[in-house]
Amino acid sequence: MKRSLFVFLMIGCVLGVFAQERKPVIGLDTVKVVVENADAKEAAQKLESYLSAALVKSNRFTVITRNVGDIDSIMQESLTQLGSLTQMSGLDFLLTAKIVDFSKDSKEVSVLGLGGSTQDLVTIGLELKFLDVNDGRIVIQENIRETFEGDKTVATVAGGGTKAANDVIAVAMETLSNKLTAEIIESVYPPLVLSVSNGIITISNVGFSVGELINIYKQGEEIFDPYTNQSLGKAEELAAVAAVGEVAGSVAKCAVPSGSKFKAYKDAVIEAGYICRRAGDSLSASQIKRLEKQMK
Numbered sequence: 001m002k003r004s005l006f007v008f009l010m011i012g013c014v015l016g017v018f019a020q021e022r023k024p025v026i027g028l029d030t031v032k033v034v035v036e037n038a039d040a041k042e043a044a045q046k047l048e049s050y051l052s053a054a055l056v057k058s059n060r061f062t063v064i065t066r067n068v069g070d071i072d073s074i075m076q077e078s079l080t081q082l083g084s085l086t087q088m089s090g091l092d093f094l095l096t097a098k099i100v101d102f103s104k105d106s107k108e109v110s111v112l113g114l115g116g117s118t119q120d121l122v123t124i125g126l127e128l129k130f131l132d133v134n135d136g137r138i139v140i141q142e143n144i145r146e147t148f149e150g151d152k153t154v155a156t157v158a159g160g161g162t163k164a165a166n167d168v169i170a171v172a173m174e175t176l177s178n179k180l181t182a183e184i185i186e187s188v189y190p191p192l193v194l195s196v197s198n199g200i201i202t203i204s205n206v207g208f209s210v211g212e213l214i215n216i217y218k219q220g221e222e223i224f225d226p227y228t229n230q231s232l233g234k235a236e237e238l239a240a241v242a243a244v245g246e247v248a249g250s251v252a253k254c255a256v257p258s259g260s261k262f263k264a265y266k267d268a269v270i271e272a273g274y275i276c277r278r279a280g281d282s283l284s285a286s287q288i289k290r291l292e293k294q295m296k
Contacts, residue, residue, distance in 0.1 A: 023062045024092040024188060027133075028052055030067040032098040040102035043124065043169050047097065050177035058185055064091065093139070094131045095184070101125030101145070104169070120150035120168040124176070130184055139187050148172035182207060186278075193274040194251065200295060201242055203276050205252040208244045211288040213279035214254055216240045216270055236275065240268035243283050245295045257283065257291050 028051060031044040048065070055063045105121045123145070130140035150168030191204040193216060203214070220235035241262060242254040256265045283291060 023060060025062045025064060025090065026055060026184075027091040027094045028055070028063055028065045029094065029096040030065070032096075033102075034098060034100045035102050037102065039104045039122075039169060040099050043102055043122075043173055044099055046170055046173040047099075047177060050174045051095070051097070051180065054177045054181040055184070058181060060185055060189060061093075091133045093188070094129075094133055096129045096131075098127040099124060100127055121147055122150070122168050122172040123147045124172065126176070128180065130187065140183060144176075146172075146176065148175060191276045193270060193272050193276060195272055196270050199255055201254040201256075201270055203252050203254060205247055205250055208247055208252045208278075209282070210244055210247060211283040211285075211291070212244045213281045213283065214242050214244060215277050215279045216242055216268075217275045217277065218271075219273075219275060239274060240265040240270055241279060242270075243287075243291055245288075245291045253295065255291060255295050257287060258294060259287070259290075 028048065031048040031051075033040050033044045052063050052065060055061050101124065103123045105123070106118045107121060108118055126142075126144040128140065128142045128144060129138060131137065132139055148168065148171065150171060186206050191206050194202045194204060196202070201216070208214070216239050217236040218239045220237055223235055240256055242265075243257045244252050244254050246253040256262050256268065
């Protein structure tokens with residue numbers, strides 16, 4: 001009897017640990033390709049592979065790869081009838097990507113004054129959606145168009161060329177995957193205010209830059225869908241707009257800048273635990289200098 005009780009308690013403890021450590025589950029849809037060329041299909045395969053690896057490496061999510069199909073039609077049908085993406089049961093989020101434009105080119109460049117050198121270029125047009133499966137909310141929606149540069153290929157004396165050290169498509173898709181993963185992490189796990197002392201606001205750093213403006217929000221009550229009674233998250237109230245004045249490892253230090261634009265926030269109450277989100281703007285060089293003096 002004692003042995004059975006001990007085993008039962010051990011199982012309970014293990015299950016309890018797993019419950020506490022449960023990570024949000026992301027369904028990674030097969031990357032779709034609209035343009036018909038071999039390079040685009042290769043890019044789609046690499047993007048899917050690098051995205052999956054980057055999300056798993058972050059140690060924040062469980063990733064499941066699946067072929068969803070026409071997500072727009074699924075969203076319209078499911079949300080109209082049920083208010084949630086029922087076909088995606090077992091998932092917390094769904095990530096879909098579609099390559100709508102892709103080209104690979106090269107240009108002549110100069111490498112240490114040598115002529116006849118070239119550099120590969122990749123331009124990609126990508127439609128991205130990151131959805132909350134529980135309520136169908138679009139957390140991230142982006143139309144991305146970026147050009148990536150490969151290594152320079154230096155011509156040899158014999159007129160040939162040395163092959164570039166890196167595959168430009170692989171480099172481009174890995175770079176894009178890391179950038180998208182950082183955005184997803186920040187949307188699911190937004191940085192928080194860690195402490196406030198003498199007007200200096202210390203926040204967790206997720207790649208902020210000096211001068212970057214940060215919206216700081218106070219969380220309110222949880223909001224529920226009146227029809228499904230599902231949680232839609234907590235209401236957020238803008239408490240202040242601060243600017244990053246110093247970045248040091250895993251933390252960044254901010255302050256509400258001087259100037260009429262920020263006057264309304266000078267006496268704002270900011271507490272540890274408030275949520276931080278990028279405002280999408282930055283201070284000018286002269287404003288950054290004033291901020292740095294202000295924070296000394």
